[in-house]
Amino acid sequence: MARSKKSSTAQSDEPTIHEATCVAGGGVAKGAVISEQDAVKHRQNDGDVVVCGPSLRKNRAMARMIEQQASGTYEMHQPHTETAGQDALPHFQPKPRNGREGHTFYETPNRKAK
Amino acid sequence: MEYFTPELYLRSNSLDDDIADQAQEDWEVALRAYKEHIAKLPKRLPAQFRELALGKSHHDYEVVEYSQKVTQTPTSDQRFGVHAEISRAVFVVTLKKQDDLELLIYFITRDVEVRPSVNEWPLTEAGEPLWLYDEFYAESDRDRDHGYTHCILLSNGVELTIPFCDVMLIPVEVASNVRS
Numbered sequence: 272m273a274r275s276k277k278s279s280t281a282q283s284d285e286p287t288i289h290e291a292t293c294v295a296g297g298g299v300a301k302g303a304v305i306s307e308q309d310a311v312k313h314r315q316n317d318g319d320v321v322v323c324g325p326s327l328r329k330n331r332a333m334a335r336m337i338e339q340q341a342s343g344t345y346e347m348h349q350p351h352t353e354t355a356g357q358d359a360l361p362h363f364q365p366k367p368r369n370g371r372e373g374h375t376f377y378e379t380p381n382r383k384a385k
Numbered sequence: 386m387e388y389f390t391p392e393l394y395l396r397s398n399s400l401d402d403d404i405a406d407q408a409q410e411d412w413e414v415a416l417r418a419y420k421e422h423i424a425k426l427p428k429r430l431p432a433q434f435r436e437l438a439l440g441k442s443h444h445d446y447e448v449v450e451y452s453q454k455v456t457q458t459p460t461s462d463q464r465f466g467v468h469a470e471i472s473r474a475v476f477v478v479t480l481k482k483q484d485d486l487e488l489l490i491y492f493i494t495r496d497v498e499v500r501p502s503v504n505e506w507p508l509t510e511a512g513e514p515l516w517l518y519d520e521f522y523a524e525s526d527r528d529r530d531h532g533y534t535h536c537i538l539l540s541n542g543v544e545l546t547i548p549f550c551d552v553m554l555i556p557v558e559v560a561s562n563v564r565s
Contacts, residue, residue, distance in 0.1 A: 327409065328402050346540070347398045349412045351389070351444060351518050361397075361409070366540075367512045368445075379409060 286324035286333045291376055293319060294385065297350070298358030299376045301384040307337060310375075314341035317372040321360065321384045327377075331361075334377035338363035342371065350382070360384065386536050386544055388419040389518035391503055394538065398507075419520065426523050431551050434533060437489075438521040441554070446480040446487075447513040448539055453477075453497055476547055478537075480516065486557040491549035494532050502542020515540040 288310045289301035301321050305313065310320045314337060322334045338345040342365035350359030360382050362374035378384060393415065396408035423438060430438070454477060457470040476497045478489040491497075522534040532550040539545070 327406060331402075331405065348444075348517070349389075349394070349397050349409075350416075351442070364445075368447075368515070369512070381413060 284324065284326045284329060286322045286326065286330045286377075288333065288337070289321050289323060289384070291319040291321035291374075291384065293374075296358060299360050299384045307333070310337045311340045314338065314373055314375060319373045319376065321376040321378070323378045323384055325380075327379050330377040330379070334363050334375045338365070338375040341375075342366075348374075358382065358385065386518070386520055386538050388415040388422070388520055389538060390415075391506075391538060391542055391544065394517065395503075395507070423521065426521065430523070431533075433552050433554050434521070437535070437552065437554065443480055443487075443516045444518070446482045446485075446516045448516055449479040449481050449486075449513055451476065451478045451499075451545065453493070476549070478545075481513070484559060486559050488553075488555040488557060490553045490555065491535070491547050492551045493547060493549050495548045497548070498544075498546040500544040500546065506542035514543065 287304050288307060290303050290305055290313060292300045292302060294300045299319070299321050301323060305320070313320055320337060322330045322337070324330050335345070335347070344366045345363045346366040347361060347363050349361050360376040361379065362376040364374050365371045376384065389412075393408060393411055396404050397412060399405045399408065426438065454475050456473050456475055458473065459468070460471050461468045474493050476491040476493045478491075480487045480489065517538045517540050519535060519537045522536075524532055532548065533552075535545075535547045535549065535552070537545045537547070
C-alpha cells in the first residue's frame with residue numbers, strides 16, 4: 272500500500288503541458304492538454320504554451336526543454352508585474368527573437384495559469 | 386538597477402536548480418519591494434512618466450538605438466528684438482516591436498550613464514538588445530535631487546540610467562514600403 276501511495280504522489284508532481292493564451296492583465300489562460308511533441312510544434316508555429324503543476328523544478332525543466340527543442344537557443348524572463356500584471360508567469364523565449372513570437376510559460380508556487 | 390538587478394536576472398537563468406529556485410524567491414521579494422516603492426511616487430508626475438511607470442510596458446521591445454543629443458529651439462522676444470536659441474539636452478531611445486516603432490525622448494538633467502554588462506555576461510546575443518526590466522525613481526527618493534530617473538536593463542547586460550525632468554513617448558508611423 273505504501274508503495275502504491277508513493278507512486279501516486281510522484282505522478283501528481285508531473286507537469287502537464289497546455290496550449291496557452293495571454294489574457295488581459297498579463298495573465299496566462301491554459302487550454303487543451305498537449306504532448307511535449309505537440310508543444311514543440313506549437314512553439315515552432317509561434318504559439319504560446321504553459322507548463323502546469325506543483326513542482327517548480329519540473330515545470331521549469333519541462334518548459335526549458337520545450338523551448339530548447341523549438342528554438343534552439345533561449346532565455347528565461349521573469350515577470351514584471353507592474354506592467355505585465357499580477358498573474359504574469361515566468362517564461363522561456365527564443366534568443367534572439369529574430370521575428371519569432373510566443374513564449375513557453377511555467378507555473379511557480381505563487382503564480383498559476385488561469 | 387536596485388530591484389531587478391543584472392545579477393538577479395543571471396541567477397534566474399541558471400541551470401543550477403538551487404540557484405534558480407533561490408532567484409525565483411528573490412524575484413518575488415524584489416517585485417513586492419518595487420511595488421511598494423512605485424506606490425510612493427509623488428501624485429503629481431509628468432503624464433507620460435506616469436504612463437511609462439505604471440502602464441505601458443516596453444518589455445521585449447528591440448532597443449534599436451540610443452543616443453544623447455542637443456536640440457536647438459529658436460526663441461525671440463519682439464519687445465527687445467532679441468533672437469536666441471535654447472539648447473536642451475535630450476536622450477533618445479528608439480524602440481521596435483514587430484511593426485511598432487516608438488521614440489522615447491527624455492529631457493535630461495545630467496549625462497546618461499551607460500553601464501556595460503558585468504564581465505562574461507553569458508546571455509549576449511547577436512542583433513539588437515531587448516528591453517528587459519526598468520525601474521523609476523522620483524526626486525523624493527534618497528540621493529536623487531535631479532527630478533526623475535529611469536533605469537533600464539537590456540538583454541545584453543547594459544544598464545541605462547537616465548536622469549530627466551520630462552519625457553515624451555512618440556509612436557512613429559512606418560511607411561509600408563519601409564516596413565517590407
